[in-house]
Amino acid sequence: MNRLGTALLAAIEAVVTVGVGVGLVLVPLTLLWGFEYGLQVDWDVFWKAAGNIWLVGHGVDVTFVLSAAAAKASGVSGAAAPISITLAALGFAVVTAWLGARAGRRFAETEHRVTGILVGTAAVALLGLGLGLSATSSASHPTLWQAIVFPALWFGVPALVAAEVCRRRRSMPADAVTGRVLDQVHRIPEVWRAVVGFGLRAGTAATAMVVAVAGIVVGFLLLGSFAEVITLYERSHAGVVGGISLTIGQLAFLPDFVGWATAWLVGPGFAIGTGSSVSPIGTTLGPIPGIPVFGALPSSGHTFGLLWILVPVLAGFAAGGLLRPRLVRVLGAADSALLRASAGLATGIVAGVLTGGVAWLSSGSFGPGRLADVGPHALVVGSLAALEVGVPAIVALAIGQDLVRMPERSWTRERWHETEDTETAAAAASVDAEGSLLDAVDRAGAGRTTDVHRFVVDEAHHPVTRADDHTPDADETDHAPDAVETDHAPDAVDTDHDVRLPDWARTGAPAVPANADASRTPETAGRVGSIRDRLRGAADGVRDGVRDRADGLKSRADGLKNRAESLRERVTGSDAERPDTAPDDRPDRHRPERPDVAGARIDEQPAFPWSTEEFVAGRDDVDDEPVVTPPAAPAGKRWDATDQIPEEELPWWRRPKGDR
Known part of the structure; x- marks a missing residue:
């Protein structure tokens, strides 16, 4: 694919990404417009609402202004003032990042992946600007520069990462920009590159473990509080279409709920309004919105709530212990206690930055008055996460056993030295x-x-x-x-x-x-x-x-030789020449006297003239002896050529088959 084709592909990917995100909101709102409002309201209102929700989902600050009647009807103090919504509905951002990563893998298959990434990111930025302009009205004012930058970052960064990962896996050459970055990285001493790389891997792994446990906790809370959630749905009187729209909106905030649970596991917890707190130690709540998902919030503290803090501690210890052999192998002869401690410190710093970033993305303003403070405190959560992950990682690196199998010393090849x-x-x-x-x-x-x-x-x-x-x-x-x-x-x-x-x-x-x-x-x-x-x-x-x-x-050769002699005796007919003196009364084993033909008795069958070795080797150095044809047997009886027994007296399994 040439450069122009790659650019067109990138533009199409950008349009599809933005269209999917906006469509997730616009379709339910359009159904609400048709079934609940009977098409009596301008559809432009729902389009602007969909655009603002998509922008909020990517972290764009949107300011809403309510009319005096609406502010009075809400009953919330401060509703008459402009309301700034800064809490991002991260579900839309996750969808954009996922589609951007898929686009990056497609760009990596072309020779112009840099062009594809740049064009796709620019197209998303232009579409974000268009949505920001179209969503601006007297009641809503999105921040235009954020509408340009934030959606583009949510698309461009995952696309770049996915493209570089595919390039490394397929051993593709680096482009000019990537080559310069790699040159700068290679100027760092190899030992410190190993330490920093270990910190990135271990810190990311520890953070992923904590976030995964937080997601499981959220799922169990929703299942355990199913009755309270259903009660809040019934009190909303939203109807079928309104209930679907409300559910989609809550699913958009699901990543935020996981971020709140992560802060809860670390210790500081989160807030839903000024003066409120939800943490493992205790829960203090004031008036909160009647959103059904808030029915899963714990109403009080837990007796053993502090035990949940062991989750990040164990995650840091496990990440340090499991990745320790890699660090030992990379450091080699330069391995020392100082470098291991530095690697554990880097692990804590990375985990603190990532956990603090999750807390920052899931916090912001959700409404007027006391709802201006919702979510965890990013700095506090990040600092405690760095401490809870970094110290166990240092301990694991200091006392853990190497999983690298070292070559064993061979005691059978000792060398003695006299010095x-x-x-x-x-x-x-x-x-x-x-x-x-x-x-x-x-x-x-x-x-x-x-x-x-x-x-x-x-x-x-x-x-x-x-x-x-x-x-x-x-x-x-x-x-x-x-x-x-x-x-x-x-x-x-x-x-x-x-x-x-x-x-x-x-x-x-x-x-x-x-x-x-x-x-x-x-x-x-x-x-x-x-x-x-x-x-x-x-x-x-x-x-x-x-x-x-x-x-x-x-000994084995002698045994094989004896077996060969036994087989040769059986093949050459030595058993047939041995006289059989034991009587045998079985009818199938009766041997009658052979008749004389023309006064001459038929000679017994001679033994096999060759040995077993000669038979296998194919002896051909012996002159063919004349074949003596025995006289014909009397009519009416056929004799077996081996035992000289009439065929009608043979058992049925020894009689010849298919010759009659």
């Missing part, structure tokens, strides 16, 4: 360079069963001396070192399977550099002998294990 003298230290360094005997045996494949490997180990049983210190005599030269070999002579080398052992492993002593000091003390010789004995013991253990495995394989 008291230079010669032994040099020998140990040579051992580390060449590898241990078990490493060489493992490379040779001694512990594997899928392939065959051969190796040779030469062991010297005389003391190890240097060439310049001692010259072997004739007696020593006569005794060659013992050699242990398997399958073949040492001279034969199989390049595919044989692995050459290091020199010190074949001689049974660690290698000593040529430039080592010639002077050797008895203490040094003792240490070298100790190392040699340990290595020799390890080699003996490996050799014994290999010998045991070889014996086991040989």
Whole structure:
């Protein structure tokens, strides 16, 4: 899709987003205009009401002016003065954000996602300006700059975030603006980037947990106070269409109610009018509007109300503990108590900012007089949330166990180091360079069963001396070192399977550099002998294990050979040649005498001429012997070719099938 097509798509997305939000209000009001007012009122009044409600739902301040008669009929003090509505019905904002995120995912599929986001945001801003102008009248005055900015932000920010997330998931290249932002971020040291990233993740997760619990609490309160809510519906006398409109309006404020419940879980609670308070400690209410949903408000405090404060505490501890392995893995060698404490502090700050933002969005003015103060206090809620989440997160990072599985130490491959003298230290360094005997045996494949490997180990049983210190005599030269070999002579080398052992492993002593000091003390010789004995013991253990495995394989081979001999005897007919002296009275096992034909008795069937191995291999080096055709059997009887029994005397399951 080219740039112009992306721009057109973005404009259509903006129109659909605004149209859906306005339609949610305009359709019920239009039905109310038709059924309740009988089309006797100008429809323009309902259009302006729908526009103002949509703008209020996005946080736009709208000022209403009531006539003197309407203000007097309301009975509310201060109703004659201009009434400013600043409490946002966040349900409409949530719908706009959701549609904006969907549009951002579509923009990410094009090559001009920046153009799509900018055009879509600008289109929403223009539509907000149009609604603000059309909704302005003598009774309502929306703030025009807010009508331009706030709906555009509710659309543009989710679209940008969704587009960037899709870009990262699909490994798409970053645009110029995103590239500059990433360059600035990469200038921050990696350690502090890890700390800040952990704070963003853990703080967001903790806040999401608290908000989720708040939503569950709101649901249970509505279900538990169902009778009070229905009573307030009946007292409103709104009718069917009016009841539907009232329900839609309350659903628009449902995110605000969840924000109030979040502040209640944190501790400070919220207010519905000046001087009122709803918190876990107690509830103090004055005159409130007769909105049905207010019937779910708790009428008094709870005995164990303070236990609800454990919700953000547990959320902070859980977020810090679950995400701790990620922080440990990212920090690596730079991991320290200070950095973990900083990460916990960042978690508390992020949680406080987010929770305070939720409280700020769900607070404002809802009417004249004492209703000018509705909702939680954002600063107090945010500060307590940062404390309740940050401290448990720090504790979880300090005392939690790593969930990262570290490599286990292999105790079967120990290396011994002597650091008291230079010669032994040099020998140990040579051992580390060449590898241990078990490493060489493992490379040779001694512990594997899928392939065959051969190796040779030469062991010297005389003391190890240097060439310049001692010259072997004739007696020593006569005794060659013992050699242990398997399958073949040492001279034969199989390049595919044989692995050459290091020199010190074949001689049974660690290698000593040529430039080592010639002077050797008895203490040094003792240490070298100790190392040699340990290595020799390890080699003996490996050799014994290999010998045991070889014996086991040989036993299995003998068993298979015996089974093959048994099968060959059965195939070659050795059982048929064995005389059967035991009487058998069963009629189906009766063997009558074979008749003589032309005075000659038919010979017994010869045994199978080949062995089982020759039969399987396909023997073809034996001349075909002439086939002797036996005389024909007497008419009326057919004989079985194997047991020489008439077929009519055979059991039914041994009679030939399909040859008659």
